[in-house]
Amino acid sequence: MTQTDPLARKLRDGLERLGAALRADQWAALADAPLNPTQAQILNFLVKRGGARVGAVAAELGVSQPTATDSIAALERKGLAQRRAETKDGRATLIFATARGRALNETLQTRVGATDRALAALDPAEQAQLLALFINLIRNLQLEGAIAPQRLCVTCRHFRPYAHDDANAPHHCAFVDAAFGGAALRLDCPDHEEAKEAEEIWLKFSRGAPTGDAAREAVP
Amino acid sequence: MTQTDPLARKLRDGLERLGAALRADQWAALADAPLNPTQAQILNFLVKRGGARVGAVAAELGVSQPTATDSIAALERKGLAQRRAETKDGRATLIFATARGRALNETLQTRVGATDRALAALDPAEQAQLLALFINLIRNLQLEGAIAPQRLCVTCRHFRPYAHDDANAPHHCAFVDAAFGGAALRLDCPDHEEAKEAEEIWLKFSRGAPTGDAAREAVP
DNA sequence: GAAGTTAAATAGGATTCCTATATATCTATC
DNA sequence: GATAGATATATAGGAATCCTATTTAACTTC
Numbered sequence: 363m364t365q366t367d368p369l370a371r372k373l374r375d376g377l378e379r380l381g382a383a384l385r386a387d388q389w390a391a392l393a394d395a396p397l398n399p400t401q402a403q404i405l406n407f408l409v410k411r412g413g414a415r416v417g418a419v420a421a422e423l424g425v426s427q428p429t430a431t432d433s434i435a436a437l438e439r440k441g442l443a444q445r446r447a448e449t450k451d452g453r454a455t456l457i458f459a460t461a462r463g464r465a466l467n468e469t470l471q472t473r474v475g476a477t478d479r480a481l482a483a484l485d486p487a488e489q490a491q492l493l494a495l496f497i498n499l500i501r502n503l504q505l506e507g508a509i510a511p512q513r514l515c516v517t518c519r520h521f522r523p524y525a526h527d528d529a530n531a532p533h534h535c536a537f538v539d540a541a542f543g544g545a546a547l548r549l550d551c552p553d554h555e556e557a558k559e560a561e562e563i564w565l566k567f568s569r570g571a572p573t574g575d576a577a578r579e580a581v582p
Numbered sequence: 583m584t585q586t587d588p589l590a591r592k593l594r595d596g597l598e599r600l601g602a603a604l605r606a607d608q609w610a611a612l613a614d615a616p617l618n619p620t621q622a623q624i625l626n627f628l629v630k631r632g633g634a635r636v637g638a639v640a641a642e643l644g645v646s647q648p649t650a651t652d653s654i655a656a657l658e659r660k661g662l663a664q665r666r667a668e669t670k671d672g673r674a675t676l677i678f679a680t681a682r683g684r685a686l687n688e689t690l691q692t693r694v695g696a697t698d699r700a701l702a703a704l705d706p707a708e709q710a711q712l713l714a715l716f717i718n719l720i721r722n723l724q725l726e727g728a729i730a731p732q733r734l735c736v737t738c739r740h741f742r743p744y745a746h747d748d749a750n751a752p753h754h755c756a757f758v759d760a761a762f763g764g765a766a767l768r769l770d771c772p773d774h775e776e777a778k779e780a781e782e783i784w785l786k787f788s789r790g791a792p793t794g795d796a797a798r799e800a801v802p
Numbered sequence: 803g804a805a806g807t808t809a810a811a812t813a814g815g816a817t818t819c820c821t822a823t824a825t826a827t828c829t830a831t832c
Numbered sequence: 833g834a835t836a837g838a839t840a841t842a843t844a845g846g847a848a849t850c851c852t853a854t855t856t857a858a859c860t861t862c
Contacts, residue, residue: 369709369765370701374604376716376769377697378623381601383729384594386644389820398820400849403598416810424606429850431811436848453809453858476728477597481590483722484715489589492715495708496596502703508696509603545589549596609851618850620818636841649819651842656817673827673840 380477387475395470396440400433402470405442408459409467410550415454421510442466490545497547501564513554515547516567520555523567532571600697607695615690616660620653622690625662628679629687630770635674641730662686710765717767721784733774735767736787740775743787752791 388399397405400423407422408414414422420430434457437443442463448454459467484492497516503509504517515521515535525534531541537553548554557563608619617625620643627642628634634642640650654677657663662683668674679687704712717736723729724737735741735755745754751761757773768774777783 367702369706369713370698372769373701373709373712373716374698376713376720377600377604377701379720379729379732379769380597380716380723381604382642382644383723384597384601387728398848417808422602424602425849426851427810428812428852432849448809451809451859453856455810476723476726478590478594479726480719480722480728481593481597482587484718486589488715488718489593491711492593493589493596495704495712495715496593496600498704498708499700500596500599502700503600503603503696506696506699508607508700509599512599549592549599618817637839645818646820647841648821648843652818668840671828671840673825675841 383480384477387477391470391473391475395466397437397442397466401437401440401442402467404430404433404437405459405463405467406471408443408457409464410552413456413458415448415456417454418510419457424509437463486545490543493547494544497549498568500549511556513548513550513552515551515554516564517557517560518551518554518563519557519559520553521557521563521567523563524571529571603700604697607697611690611693611695615686617657617662617686621657621660621662622687624650624653625657625679625683625687626691628663628677629684630772633676633678635668635676637674638730639677644729657683706765710763713767714764717769718788720769731776733768733770733772735771735774736784737777737780738771738774738783739777740773741777741783741787743783744791749791 385399388402392398392402395402403423404419407419411418416430416434417427419434420427423430423433434443434445438445442460444458444460446456446458448456481489481492497514500509500512501514501516504511504514511517515533516523518537520535520537522534522536524532526532526541528541531543533543533547534541537555605619608622612618612622615622623643624639627639631638636650636654637647639654640647643650643653654663654665658665662680664678664680666676666678668676701709701712717734720729720732721734721736724731724734731737735753736743738757740755740757742754742756744752746752746761748761751763753763753767754761
C-alpha cells in the first residue's frame with residue numbers, strides 16, 4: 363500500500379474527530395481537579411499496573427521518554443506519584459501512585475463525560491461490534507510495532523476462543539476457568555500472559571464460531 | 583446514567599489507546615516537516631473548508647479559542663496560513679491556507695502511517711461497520727452539543743437512506759443525484775446542508791433496509 | 803574487560819494549552 | 833437611536849507538554 367485507500371482515510375479522520383472530542387471531554391472532567399488529561403492518564407496507568415517504568419509510561423502515552431519524565435515529575439510535585447529504584451536494574455526507575463494518587467484516580471475514573479454517554483447510547487450489539495473492531499485494530503498496531511504490547515485476551519495463553527456452544531458466552535478463560543462472551547473481552551487484563559501461539563489463537567477467534575453458522579453474515 | 587457502564591468504559595479506554603497511537607503516528611509522519619500535528623490538523627481543516635474563523639478552528643480541535651489563536655499564529659509565522667478580515671462581521675477573522683500551505687498539506691495527506699495500515703488491514707465489511715459506528719458516535723456527540731455540527735450524510739437534506747433496492751448501493755444523494763453504499767457515507771461533505779428533519783432521516787437510516795430482512799441480525 | 807546497548811535524566815527551546823481579561827463589534831431593546 | 837448585553841477575537845500571564853540531542857550510569861556481550 364503506497365497510498366491510503368479512501369475508506370481507511372475516512373476512518374482515520376473519524377478516529378481523529380473522536381480523539382479530539384475525548385480530549386476536550388477530559389479537560390472538562392478535570393476542570394476542578396489539580397491535574398490535566400496527560401497526568402490523569404499516567405496516574406490511571408500507574409494504578410492499573412501497580413507501578414511502571416518511565417519507558418513504559420512513555421510507550422503507553424505514545425510520547426517521548428523525556429516527555430514522560432516531565433509529566434511524572436509534575437505528578438511527583440503534586441504528591442500523587444513516587445519514584446523508587448528498580449532493584450533488578452540499576453538504570454531503571456519505578457514509578458508508583460501514592461495513596462493520595464490512588465484515591466484521586468478512583469474519583470476521577472467514575473466521572474461520566476460526553477464521550478461515555480455517546481458510547482453508552484449505542485445498543486449492546488453495536489458496543490460489542492465496536493469492541494471487537496478496537497481489539498482488531500489494537501492488535502494490528504501491536505503487530506506493526508507501533509504500540510507496546512497490550513494485555514489483550516486475544517493474545518493471552520489463557521484464552522480459548524469459541525470453546526463453548528453457548529452463543530452468549532462462547533469463549534473460555536483458563537486462568538479464571540470461566541466462560542464469557544464477546545462483550546467481556548479485555549483490553550488490559552492484569553492476568554494476561556502473552557501466548558506463544560498468538561497467531562493461531564487469533565485465527566481461531568477471527569474465524570468465528572466453528573459450527574455451521576460460521577458463514578459470513580454478508581452472505582445471504 | 584450516573585455511572586459508566588463497564589463496556590462503555592472499556593470502549594473509552596480503547597478509544598484513548600487508538601487516539602494515542604494516532605498522535606504518535608502523526609508526530610512520526612511530520613518528523614521532517616516544519617510543523618507539528620496540531621498545526622497540520624488545522625492546516626488540513628483550512629484547506630478542506632476553504633477558510634474558517636478562529637472559533638471554528640478551536641471547535642474542530644476541541645481546544646480553547648486562545649489556543650487556536652496561538653497555533654494559527656504559528657502557521658502564519660511559517661507562511662502557511664493567512665488572516666483576513668471577515669466582511670460580514672467586523673469582530674471575526676477568517677483564516678486561509680496560503681498556496682504554500684495547500685501544497686504542503688497535499689503532500690502530508692498522502693502519507694501512510696501505522697494507524698492507516700492498521701485500518702486498511704481490516705476487511706471491507708469490518709471497515710464499513712466501523713464507519714457506521716463512527717458516524718453513530720459522532721452524531722451522538724453532536725446531539726449532546728459536545729462537538730460542533732459535522733457535515734455528515736446522515737444529517738443532510740440531500741440524503742435518502744435506503745432509497746434503492748441494490749444492497750451494494752442502497753442510499754441516494756439528491757445533490758449529486760447518485761446511488762451509493764454504506765462505505766461511501768461521508769463524515770465531512772462539502773455539499774452538506776443540514777436537514778430540518780434530521781431525526782427522521784436518522785431513524786430511517788438506523789432502521790436499516792425496509793425489506794423483510796430488516797429484522798435484527800441478532801435474531802436467528 | 804572493552805565495546806556496545808539501554809534506561810533515564812538533563813539541557814534547551816518551541817509550542818500548546820489553560821483561565822482571565824480587554825477590545826471591538828454586533829444585536830436586541832426601550 | 834442610544835444602551836445593555838452578547839459575541840468574536842486578541843492579549844496577558846504562566847504552567848506543562850513535547851520535541852531532539854546529549855549525558856550519565858548500568859547492563860550485556862564477546
